[in-house]
Amino acid sequence: MSMHRFVLGSAFVMAAAWMSSAYAAESVRYIAPGRPAVTLDAAALAKLPHASAKGATHGDPVSTWEGIALIDLLREQGAPMDKALRGGALAKFVRVTASDGYQVVFSLGELDPDLGAEKVLLANRRDGHPIDGSDGPYRIVVPVDVRAARWIRNVTTIELVDGSTPRQ
Numbered sequence: 130m131s132m133h134r135f136v137l138g139s140a141f142v143m144a145a146a147w148m149s150s151a152y153a154a155e156s157v158r159y160i161a162p163g164r165p166a167v168t169l170d171a172a173a174l175a176k177l178p179h180a181s182a183k184g185a186t187h188g189d190p191v192s193t194w195e196g197i198a199l200i201d202l203l204r205e206q207g208a209p210m211d212k213a214l215r216g217g218a219l220a221k222f223v224r225v226t227a228s229d230g231y232q233v234v235f236s237l238g239e240l241d242p243d244l245g246a247e248k249v250l251l252a253n254r255r256d257g258h259p260i261d262g263s264d265g266p267y268r269i270v271v272p273v274d275v276r277a278a279r280w281i282r283n284v285t286t287i288e289l290v291d292g293s294t295p296r297q
């Protein structure tokens with residue numbers, strides 16, 4: 130291959146990799162078993178109750194993060210919650226995926242207001258501005274985490290997963 134073509138080819142591959150990691154989707158896909166996927170954009174999220182939290186990753190200064198509570202998104206999409214979160218539903222969890230393939234999960238039980246009541250946000254604003262491209266436009270914020278490993282950046286997909294196995 131000529132040097133010229135090699136350089137062009139490499140530049141293309143690098144640009145594609147950069148775009149896929151730095152420019153996550155402007156919307157989040159929600160997937161639940163047995164239902165068509167739903168695309169949630171800023172307008173859809175704006176209809177849910179506003180939520181905010183303060184927190185920081187590593188030694189960063191504390192920021193104010195705004196968006197919605199993950200639990201409110203799940204509730205509006207019909208995930209079992211509150212009184213319906215019992216029995217087999219307690220084996221369900223939520224898997225969040227980012228544009229770089231990074232994934233984290235949260236159990237419904239840890240999020241439910243009557244159970245773990247853990248505050249987890251799907252944030253799209255930081256200190257009054259949209260979250261910038263390297264971390265956003267959507268990021269999960271988990272103020273309770275001592276290490277910010279579940280603060281997944283560039284969220285693309287949120288899935289409800291049934292983690293149960295048949296009774297032995």
Ligand SMILES: Nc1nc2c(c(=O)[nH]1)N[C@H]1C(S)=C(S)[C@@H](COP(=O)(O)O)O[C@H]1N2
Nearest residue numbers: 186187227229231277278279280281282283
């Ligand atoms: N998409 C994505 N999100 C991610 C990670 C990652 O590799 N990919 N790393 C996590 C880890 S291990 C940490 S500690 C924090 C670091 O966040 P910061 O870069 O804002 O300090 O992001 C989390 N979110």
Ligand SMILES: [Mo]
Nearest residue numbers: 276277278279
């Ligand atoms: Mo980390």
